[in-house]
């Protein structure tokens with residue numbers, strides 16, 4: 001690549017040449033052409049750098065404004081099941097959105113909860129402990145006036161192919177904020193064999209634990 005400065009120098013020299021020798025049409029044209037190229041190159045460079053710095057400013061201010069945090073969790077089969085999936089938690093503007101994609105389920109409803117610990121080591125996932133309940137309330141349906149655990153997400157429905165998806169949003173959770181009553185980091189995601197009845201204490205009588213994932217930063 002020939003730099004614009006070099007082109008500019010060549011064109012200026014050509015212009016001098018034009019003055020010393022008898023004016024020739026071709027030299028005059030070349031001189032003009034080079035000058036035009038040189039100046040347009042310089043202008044392009046200026047525009048490029050202006051666009052780059054504007055884009056960078058926009059990215060920085062967007063990050064500051066929303067402070068987005070994301071954790072992706074892989075679910076592993078438990079209790080001899082073939083249930084697996086992925087759960088993504090995203091914190092933005094003071095809310096956490098959970099998007100779950102689960103496969104290998106029996107068609108129909110299944111309970112889904114956050115349990116106390118991110119430890120999925122046990123074959124039946126009992127190593128995750130009970131429902132995450134930092135506010136010491138009764139088990140119940142999310143939002144119920146009679147109380148609910150902060151891990152009582154509810155039920156998901158698997159289609160005839162055993163696939164279930166869920167989008168759940170709340171401002172009662174956070175990702176890594178350090179507030180024991182809100183922070184989901186260090187908790188476990190459990191999907192059950194059965195349905196949460198929202199009544200039976202303290203489990204919802206949802207049966208075995210068929211898949212497990214730890215929420216770890």
Ligand SMILES: [Cu+2]
Nearest residue numbers: 112113190192
């Ligand atoms: Cu559970």
Ligand SMILES: [Zn+2]
Nearest residue numbers: 131139149152
């Ligand atoms: Zn519960």
